[in-house]
Amino acid sequence: MSAIKDEVWNDEACDCDAPSKPSNLKGKLLPLDVALARGLALAEAVNETETVSLTHASGRALAASVRTPTHLPPFDNSAMDGYAVRCADLVGGGPWRLTIAGRIAAGEAPVDATGGGALRILTGAPVPPGFDAVVMQERVERDGDVILLDRRPEPGENIRRKGEDLAVGEELLPAGVLIGAREVGALAATGKDAVAVRRKVRVKLFCTGSELVEPGEPLRPGQIWNSNRFMLLAALAQPWIDVVDLGAVSDDPAALRGALAAAAQDADMVVTTGGVSVGDEDHMHDVLRAVGGEVRVMRLALKPGKPLTIGKIGDAIYIGLPGNPVSAFVTWSIIGQSVLRKRAGISRAVAMNGSAVAAFELQRRPGRREYRPARIVGRAPCGRPLVELFDASFSARIATLAAADGFVIFPANSARIKRGAALEFAPL
Secondary structure, three states, rough: OOOOOOOOOOOOOOOOOOOHHHHHHHHHEEEEHHHHHHHHHHHHOOOOOEEEHHHHHHOEEEEEOOOOOEEEOOOOOOOOEEEOOHHOOOOOOOOOEEEEEEEOOOOOOOOOOOOOOOEOOOOOEEEEEEEEOEHHHHEEEEEEEEEEOOOOOOOOEEEEEEEOEOOOOOOEEOOEOOOHHHHHHHHOOOOOOOOEEOOOOEEEEEOOOEEOOOOOOOOOOOOEEHHHHHHHHHHHHOOOEEEEEEHHHEEHHHHHHHHHHHHHOOOOEEEEEOOOOOOOOOOOHHHHHHOOOEEEEEEEEOOOEEEEEEEEEOEEEEEEEOHHHHHHHHHHHHHHHHHHHHHHHOOOOOOEEEEEEEEEEEEEEOOOOEEEEEEEEEEEOOOOOOEOOOOOOOOOOOOHHOOOOOEOOOOOOOOEEEEOOOOOOOOO
C-alpha cells in the first residue's frame, strides 16, 4: 500500500515538526508522507553480507550489483524448429530448392556446412557461421533430402543473436533487488551458482496488554486472545527477516522497560503493539524514553492507526503499532514494512496501489487519510473493480479485515464520495 502526500491536520493549532512530548500529545497529527519519511530516515541498510547458493537465494536482498560474465545468449541460436539457410543462396524469384546438408539440435556443436545447402535446425541449436536466417518448418515443403521454399526470408529471421539480451559486463541485477524466481533464473543463465546477499534483518516482536491471552488458553472475564501476535508473525515470515517472538508483556512499566531494553540490544527493529495511545495504561512512550530511546513520530493523520509511534533505541528502530488489529495491520503495511525493507537493504519499491469504483455514497469528516476495508462486488463498465464498504467502525474488527478484498483509500481532504467515483484501492 502506497503513501500519498496529504496536508497536515491538527486537533489544535500546532507545529507538527516540533519535538513531541507527553504533555502535548493530544493536538499533534502528522501527515502520512512526513511520518514515513521520518521512519525511512532512521533506516540505514545492514552492512553484513553472506554468500548463499542459488537454491537458497530466493527472498533475499542482493548485496551488490551483478554484471554478466558472458553474453546472453552466449551464441547465435535458432528461435524455432526449422531450416537454417544462407539468404545469398536464394537467387532469382523462387521458389527455391535446397539440399539438406545436415542436422543440428540444441546442445550440439555447429556442423560444418561449407558445401552449401540448408540445415535442419531445432530450437536453441547454434546457428553456424554463414547462415543468416531460419525458416520455420511450417513454411517449408520437404521431399526427402530436399526442401522447397516459396518465400524469401529476411536476414536474421528467427535467430536469437549473441548478446541481444545482455552483453558481457552489462548489469544483470542492481544492488538491493529482492531476489525472486525471475532473478534466480537470470543469475543461473550467466552460470552463477551462488550470490552475495545482505544478512537477514533481526526483528524482535512483543505485544503489550494485561488483557492478552494466547490462543488455546481459556479466557477469564475481561481477557481477549492475542491476535496481533500471530498476525504480525505471519507478516514477518519472510526469507529476508529473522524474527524473534517475545510473546506478550503486561501493562506494567517496569516489565515493559525490561522487555524493550533487552529486545533492542541485538535487534535491527523492535516492533510492539498496544500502549502507544494516551490512556492510563499506555506506557510505551515513557518506556521508550526511560530506556534511552527517542521518539520521531507519535500520532498520524491516519484512520485507522493514529497512535503509531516511530523512534530509535540504540541501533534499533522502534515501531510501536496500535493495539487494535486493523490499525496494527494498516500501519505495519504502509509504514512499518517500508521502513524494514529499507533497513534490509531492499531498494525496489513495493507494488503500487490500483483503482476501483465506488458502489456507495459516503459523507465523512475530512482531516485524516483513511483506509477503509472494502469488498469487491463486481466490475464497473470501465473494467475496474466495483467496491462497497464494511461498517464504519472497524479498527478492532479482525473478522472484517479477514473478509476484506482490500482497502479503499480516502484522501485527507475528501468529505463526500459519490457513487461511481474513482478511488484508490489497495488489494490484500
